[in-house]
Each structure stands twice: as structure tokens, then as C-alpha cells.
Amino acid sequence: MSHVLGLELRREAPPLLGPLLSSFPLPAGSWPSQILRSNHRFSTTNLTGFKISKVIVVGDLSVGKTCLINRFCKDTFDKNYKATIGVDFEMERFEVLGVPFSLQLWDTAGQERFKCIASTYYRGAQAIIIVFNLNDVASLEHTKQWLADALKENDPSSVLLFLVGSKKDLSTPAQYVLMEKDALKVAQEMKAEYWAVSSLTGENVREFFFRVAALTFEANVLAELEKSGARRIGDVVRIHSEDSNLYLTASKKKPMCCP
Numbered sequence: 519m520s521h522v523l524g525l526e527l528r529r530e531a532p533p534l535l536g537p538l539l540s541s542f543p544l545p546a547g548s549w550p551s552q553i554l555r556s557n558h559r560f561s562t563t564n565l566t567g568f569k570i571s572k573v574i575v576v577g578d579l580s581v582g583k584t585c586l587i588n589r590f591c592k593d594t595f596d597k598n599y600k601a602t603i604g605v606d607f608e609m610e611r612f613e614v615l616g617v618p619f620s621l622q623l624w625d626t627a628g629q630e631r632f633k634c635i636a637s638t639y640y641r642g643a644q645a646i647i648i649v650f651n652l653n654d655v656a657s658l659e660h661t662k663q664w665l666a667d668a669l670k671e672n673d674p675s676s677v678l679l680f681l682v683g684s685k686k687d688l689s690t691p692a693q694y695v696l697m698e699k700d701a702l703k704v705a706q707e708m709k710a711e712y713w714a715v716s717s718l719t720g721e722n723v724r725e726f727f728f729r730v731a732a733l734t735f736e737a738n739v740l741a742e743l744e745k746s747g748a749r750r751i752g753d754v755v756r757i758h759s760e761d762s763n764l765y766l767t768a769s770k771k772k773p774m775c776c777p
């Protein structure tokens with residue numbers, strides 16, 4: 519299912535990829551101003567060839583995975599718990615430097631009895647979001663197992679990891695500080711980026727998903743550079759699309775990596 523939302527953070531998109539690449543890696547909590555959520559409607563035929571990244575969301579039952587996705591994709595919040603059965607799926611579209619880019623968000627079930635169905639959808643993820651409840655230390659402890667299971671189906675060397683503490687609105691500042699300490703430790707062990715969010719208030723939700731979009735887009739661009747053998751900024755990278763020739767040309771000044 520696709521969700522077409524209003525434009526946000528619309529600013530002039532520079533024509534070249536250089537400024538975007540030179541701003542990577544982005545510091546946590548930031549996103550490039552060039553990333554937009556698009557309000558364009560695309561026909562199904564136009565969708566072929568668009569850059570799409572698969573993102574899976576895992577974690578204990580009732581930690582708030584579905585609410586997190588719904589807050590971002592639909593800007594809604596449901597206080598009643600309805601367990602996800604197997605998996606749900608949402609598509610969210612962005613534009614990065616004029617390039618259409620989509621996140622496929624796979625919302626998996628946390629309940630044990632649905633786990634084997636959900637795990638069949640883990641394969642091919644570019645990013646794994648592991649959610650825990652900031653008010654439930656057991657759910658943080660279980661994140662390691664969720665990650666291990668998700669990594670069985672994915673390449674640990676290339677997948678992006680995010681550890682997300684949910685329901686921040688329910689923590690007092692003192693409780694939050696204690697939990698954050700443990701969460702940062704776990705995130706460091708996992709080599710994941712840590713975020714704390716509230717789907718009830720919306721705190722950090724948009725920022726978090728924009729960050730996921732920025733990093734997955736960056737990974738796609740770098741993969742294109744690798745594939746095309748382009749090793750230095752200055753080379754031209756073509757983002758394949760059947761409908762338009764999208765050339766992203768990087769700045770000639772700064773070398774991105776050593777030959």
C-alpha cells in the first residue's frame with residue numbers, strides 16, 4: 519500500500535549529488551534538507567525502476583512497532599492494542615535530489631506464535647529496525663535475539679541497524695536517563711544507531727525515518743558507485759530508471775575514497 523503525503527521540508531534541491539555525498543555520513547539526528555516526502559502520484563508503470571529499500575521492523579510484542587509506522591505513514595495513533603498477525607507492509611515515498619526513492623516498511627509480529635511467518639519476510643532487508651519499550655527492560659534484553667534472527671536472513675556487513683526505544687512519553691526524565699544508558703550500551707554492541715521516540719506525541723518519529731531514508735539512499739548510491747567501478751567523486755553515476763535517465767554527478771573537488 520502506498521501513502522502519498524504532503525510535501526515537507528521542501529527546499530531547493532541542488533542539481534548535483536556532490537553536496538549530498540560530502541555531507542555523508544550524516545550525524546545522528548540529522549537528515550539532508552534535500553530529502554523530501556513526495557506528494558507526487560506515480561502510476562504503476564512509473565514505479566518500475568524506482569529505487570526501493572526494504573526495511574524490516576522487529577521487536578517484542580506490544581513494544582509499539584505498528585504505532586511507530588502508523589505515526590509516520592498515516593500520522594495516526596491508536597491507543598488500543600491490535601496484534602499484528604504475521605506481517606503488514608507500508609510504502610513511503612521520498613525524493614532525494616529529485617530522485618524518487620521509496621522505503622518499504624515491513625511491520626512484523628512480535629507474538630511468538632506468528633514469529634515463524636514473520637521471519638520468512640526478513641530476507642533482503644537493507645535496514646533492520648529493532649524496537650524495544652523504554653519502560654520495559656526485558657524488551658531491551660530481547661533485542662539481541664531479534665537482531666540475531668533477522669541477521670540470519672541478511673548480510674551483516676551491509677545491513678543498516680537501528681535500535682529504537684519506544685513510548686518515551688511514558689518515562690520520567692530520571693527513568694529515561696537510566697534506560698538510555700543501557701540502550702546505548704546495547705546499541706554500541708550491535709553497531710546500531712540509537713533513537714528514542716514516542717508514537718503518541720510523535721517525538722522524533724519523522725526525524726528517525728528521514729534518517730533511515732537518508733542512510734539507505736546513501737547506501738544505494740555507494741553501491742551504484744561500486745558496481746559501476748566509479749571510485750572517485752567526479753565520476754558519473756546512473757541511477758537506473760526505465761522511465762527517465764537520472765544522472766547524478768558528484769563534485770570534482772573532493773576524493774571520496776582512496777583508490
Ligand SMILES: Nc1nc2c(ncn2[C@@H]2O[C@H](COP(=O)(O)OP(=O)(O)OP(=O)(O)O)[C@@H](O)[C@H]2O)c(=O)[nH]1
Pocket residue numbers: 577578579580581582583584585586596597598599600601602603626627628629684685686687688715716717718719
Ligand atoms: N503511551 C504510548 N503508548 C504506545 C506508544 N506506542 C505504542 N503504544 C501502545 O502500545 C500498544 C502496542 O502497540 P503496537 O504498535 O500495536 O505494538 P506492536 O509492537 O506492533 O505489537 P505486535 O504487533 O503484537 O508485535 C498499543 O496499545 C499502543 O497504543 C507510545 O509511543 N506511547
Ligand SMILES: [Mg+2]
Pocket residue numbers: 583584585600601602625626627628
Ligand atoms: Mg504490530
